[in-house]
Structures are given as C-alpha cells and as structure tokens.
Amino acid sequence: MISLPLQIVLTAITASILAGVTCSLIGVFVVQMKLSSIGYCMSHAAFAGAALGLLLALDPLLSALALSTLVALILGPISEKAKLSPGVITGIMFSLTIGLGFIFLNFAPGVAATQQALSILWGSIFSVTFDDLILLGLLAFFIVLLLILFFKEFQALMFSRKLAEASGINTSLFYFLILFLAGVTVAFTLKLVGGLLVFALIVNPASAALQFI
Numbered sequence: 001m002i003s004l005p006l007q008i009v010l011t012a013i014t015a016s017i018l019a020g021v022t023c024s025l026i027g028v029f030v031v032q033m034k035l036s037s038i039g040y041c042m043s044h045a046a047f048a049g050a051a052l053g054l055l056l057a058l059d060p061l062l063s064a065l066a067l068s069t070l071v072a073l074i075l076g077p078i079s080e081k082a083k084l085s086p087g088v089i090t091g092i093m094f095s096l097t098i099g100l101g102f103i104f105l106n107f108a109p110g111v112a113a114t115q116q117a118l119s120i121l122w123g124s125i126f127s128v129t130f131d132d133l134i135l136l137g138l139l140a141f142f143i144v145l146l147l148i149l150f151f152k153e154f155q156a157l158m159f160s161r162k163l164a165e166a167s168g169i170n171t172s173l174f175y176f177l178i179l180f181l182a183g184v185t186v187a188f189t190l191k192l193v194g195g196l197l198v199f200a201l202i203v204n205p206a207s208a209a210l211q212f213i
Contacts (some may be wrong), residue, residue, distance in 0.1 A: 015128040018136040027206030037090040045071035046186045048101035050120045054108040065187035076176045081157035084201025123194030
C-alpha cells in the first residue's frame with residue numbers, strides 16, 4: 001500500500017473540489033449554449049500550448065493558458081462572422097491544435113520533458129502544488145463573482161441570444177467572456193486531469209444535471 005503525506009492528499013482533494021466547481025459552472029454555459037465543440041477545441045489548444053512550453057523550456061501552465069485563451073479569442077469572432085458553421089471551424093482548429101501538440105511533444109528534449117508530457121496527456125492530481133491551488137481558488141472566486149454580478153445577463157444569453165441583444169445586452173461581450181473563461185478553466189485544470197479528459201470534466205456534469213431539470 002502506498003502511503004502519501006497528508007499535505008499532498010489534502011492539496012489534491014482541495015484542487016479536485018475547486019476544479020469541479022469551476023468546470024461545472026463553465027460547463028453549464030458550454031452545454032446550454034451548444035458550445036461543446038468549441039470547448040473541445042480549446043482543451044486541445046491548451047494541451048498544444050503546454051507541449052509548446054515544454055519545447056521552449058517555458059512554464060507549461062502559462063503557455064497552455066496563452067494558447068487556449070488565444071484560440072478562444074480567435075474562435076469567437078470567426079464563429080460569428082465566417083460563412084462556415086461553428087462545427088466546421090472548430091473541426092479545423094481541433095485538428096490543427098492536436099497535430100501541433102504532438103509535434104511539439106515529439107521535439108521536446110530530455111527524459112524530464114517526456115515525463116511532463118505524459119503528465120499533460122493524462123494529468124496527475126498529486127502533482128498539484130500550493131501555487132496551483134491558489135490559482136484555482138482565485139479562478140473559482142472570479143467566476144462565482146461574475147455570475148453573481150451579471151446573473152441576469154448570462155441567463156438571458158443562455159435563453160436566447162437574439163432576445164438578449166434586443167433587450168440591450170451586449171451579447172458579444174458576454175459571449176466572448178464565456179469563451180475566455182472556458183479557455184482559462186481548461187488551462188488551469190489541465191494539470192489535474194490531462195489534455196485528453198479535461199473536456200469531459202466540463203461537459204459531463206452539466207449534461208448530467210440538465211437531465212433532471
């Protein structure tokens with residue numbers, strides 16, 4: 001039987017709770033607004049960003065955050081203005097980001113980089129540090145605060161974007177904000193569950209909850 005220090009276990013449990021809160025809250029918007037394909041794309045963008053960080057000897061969290069946020073900010077305007085459907089656009093971005101991710105991992109030097117690459121792919125809840133915990137806590141607090149302050153706007157946007165716009169709500173601002181928060185959430189939880197499963201942590205709880213409404 002493997003014995004782990006109490007501090008590591010408590011950190012892992014706390015990180016799991018915070019990740020569950022943030023992913024579930026963002027997942028409600030992703031599922032209700034039919035943004036699942038966009039969320040899936042951003043999860044792999046975060047994976048590609050972390051792999052790029054390993055290749056360039058940068059902090060994988062920062063590079064994952066940068067690339068997933070960049071993809072979120074690119075997908076927003078493109079999905080609104082392009083003649084292609086959102087599904088086609090995200091399909092293109094998904095294939096691009098996942099391909100780049102594995103290319104970056106292939107060229108990442110050293111055994112340590114390989115171990116970190118596996119951690120990015122599959123995640124490691126026990127590798128979460130206290131600093132990661134602080135970032136997750138701040139993210140959860142920020143998301144809850146935004147929901148409290150702009151609950152009516154978010155609710156109207158989920159119900160009908162056209163009606164929300166007709167009532168004077170800046171729907172583009174809140175739409176891009178949701179995409180941005182989804183990208184940040186994906187990047188922050190990448191270390192916990194890995195690039196292959198982080199999307200499930202966002203979509204599955206919200207999808208299950210909607211079955212009982």
